[in-house]
Amino acid sequence: MKITIVGLGVVGGSMAMALAQSGKHRIYGVDVDAATLDKAREMGIIEKEQLSLPEKLGDSELVILSIYPRDIAAFMQRHGGCFKPGTVVTDVAGIKGRYIDRIQAALPEGVDFVFGHPMAGREKRGIDFATAAVFKGANYILTPTPRNREESLCLVEALAREMGCKRVRRITPAFHDEIIAFTSQLTHAISVALVNSDIEGRDTGSFIGDSYRDLTRIANINPDLWSELFLGNKEHLLGAIENFEAQLDIIKEAVRQDDGEALRACFEKSSRRRQNLDV
Amino acid sequence: MKITIVGLGVVGGSMAMALAQSGKHRIYGVDVDAATLDKAREMGIIEKEQLSLPEKLGDSELVILSIYPRDIAAFMQRHGGCFKPGTVVTDVAGIKGRYIDRIQAALPEGVDFVFGHPMAGREKRGIDFATAAVFKGANYILTPTPRNREESLCLVEALAREMGCKRVRRITPAFHDEIIAFTSQLTHAISVALVNSDIEGRDTGSFIGDSYRDLTRIANINPDLWSELFLGNKEHLLGAIENFEAQLDIIKEAVRQDDGEALRACFEKSSRRRQNLDV
Structure with missing residues (x-):
């Protein structure tokens, strides 16, 4: 062709x-x-x-x-x-x-x-x-x-x-934008926020393992393209960020309350979901 | 030996x-x-x-x-x-x-x-x-x-x-716990919250790329070990989560305000930091 x-x-x-x-x-x-x-x-x-x-x-x-x-x-x-x-x-x-x-x-x-x-x-x-x-x-x-x-x-x-x-x-285009806000744009927002939340001058590279490497790989990002993608999918992305924040709040609250039971429930849920994910 | x-x-x-x-x-x-x-x-x-x-x-x-x-x-x-x-x-x-x-x-x-x-x-x-x-x-x-x-x-x-x-x-042990809260425990908290914030029944696995794969790998987690690690490093972890949330809020606010300039600034900062990270 x-x-x-x-x-x-x-x-x-x-x-x-x-x-x-x-x-x-x-x-x-x-x-x-x-x-x-x-x-x-x-x-x-x-x-x-x-x-x-x-x-x-x-x-x-x-x-x-x-x-x-x-x-x-x-x-x-x-x-x-x-x-x-x-x-x-x-x-x-x-x-x-x-x-x-x-x-x-x-x-x-x-x-x-x-x-x-x-x-x-x-x-x-x-x-x-x-x-x-x-x-x-x-x-x-x-x-x-x-x-x-x-x-x-x-x-x-x-x-x-x-x-x-x-x-x-x-x-449908609508479902595309909804699911992509979650699987792609939210992940990039998280990765960027994670790297940007580091405190300067700590020689962080000496104290990382694969988890930090993996979660921050996409923080190296094309600013023009991704600002367009974020703003072009505003409502869905804001919704995905809020859902994520709600789940992070559950973890934060469990830590604050020393609630090991609640933490384990979060971890069991995420483990089950991740194992079931056909990657 | x-x-x-x-x-x-x-x-x-x-x-x-x-x-x-x-x-x-x-x-x-x-x-x-x-x-x-x-x-x-x-x-x-x-x-x-x-x-x-x-x-x-x-x-x-x-x-x-x-x-x-x-x-x-x-x-x-x-x-x-x-x-x-x-x-x-x-x-x-x-x-x-x-x-x-x-x-x-x-x-x-x-x-x-x-x-x-x-x-x-x-x-x-x-x-x-x-x-x-x-x-x-x-x-x-x-x-x-x-x-x-x-x-x-x-x-x-x-x-x-x-x-x-x-x-x-x-x-020092104190600096270990501070930096590990950021590079290790925060990353696991984020990964767990990300997977748990998915909406059920969307066949998410069909709509993911490497970014979602990478960010969620560690959501498959040993609940006993990690609840112990989280609770055993409570103050530092809560601080790391809050710093992260503050950065995510900057992104969220930029999206809400259609502020492409602010978004690009976040992306440029994270790109520079990630490139400088000696991984």
Whole structure:
């Protein structure tokens, strides 16, 4: 298949790597950064020939937009005319609800936009950190709209599986934003708050184990992207933070009251849930 | 060296594995669970001969107590008479302050107790999950007391390095408990609260990425051990939770006020700190 990937950062670059492995596709790369494009060509994950953006888009059956969520509608408005009828477009944005209407309003006739979200990424940015391995066993979410053709959804689903994803689930945009506020945005908020709550000058690195390493890995975070994700999913995120705080309060109160029984109940519940989680 | 390890759970078992690798030591194992001892013998990480507990203790230059913190003083009281003069004893307990006096009061003449805390472990319990790899590059903390001989501290330090630990730091028991409340107990409280704040019936496992996997790994937790650690370090843990909550509030307030600038400032701070952290 002929595919254009717009944005060869850590996610787009990883997708290019994962899709290039089969040798079945012709992948055009697009990026604002010339060095990134050179690197991708050297890696052999995108075509070497230097077509223009309209030529790449016009020659593709699938276009993957791995750009900031806020830039998607503008991209479609500006370049929509270049797509050939029947092209499937998909994105990787971590928020859906408030963007979908604006993006759909910008779609040209005959172009089918499948809203997608691969639950894979890394805390590092840029193509140097791209790796096909992030998709192995990963989850991939689609949020179909009434405008989607079933074959377009199946196309993106098949590509997700080809990249190595284990589960591809179809859910509503509203449920996507609700659950992602919990599994992704809340976890990033917690990690950032944890690192920021450290007291300076303690040489903390000498006194950590894997628990602190793991919980703070994602505190190294892209400020532009994640402030957009947080604010773009405000209500759900605030709800998730409040639910979390309520549970932390139960632990705090148990500690304050020397209530070992209540603590053990919290730990037993979390252990059971974590063991049951199909990771 | 002749070493007895009391408690061949995931930590004691891992220590036995790490120390057995060199072939330089004679390691006696002690455990309340006969199957654990059989397993350790089969693995070849402890001596096969079946000595009694007093014989093992009396024949050792070093005794490692990898048992619950609350059981250490009682163990020394009950079995102190078995140790030969000059024996070094060390522990792996995650809290120090409130235990040290009680344990020192229980020490027989001529026995030197070096309080230690390897910052390594796993969320799983028991010898089946033991692995020498947990100590590779890990931190190891010693909290010397005025009673310790320098050569005893050096002995435990050398063993920590032999097991693969990268840094061995000597700090006061009070600072240990302060910093561990932050790097270890707070992280476990957060992980437990995160998992417990999930709303039931959402098939969460289909919608997670590595961030949720990483942040919740330690929510699978030994309820007895960790309720003891939390309550045994109550004041420091409450302080760490409050500092964390204050930082989470800053994020929450920024989201509520649509303040992208404030969010980016939080993210830039956490990114800088995490990058500077020598992990």
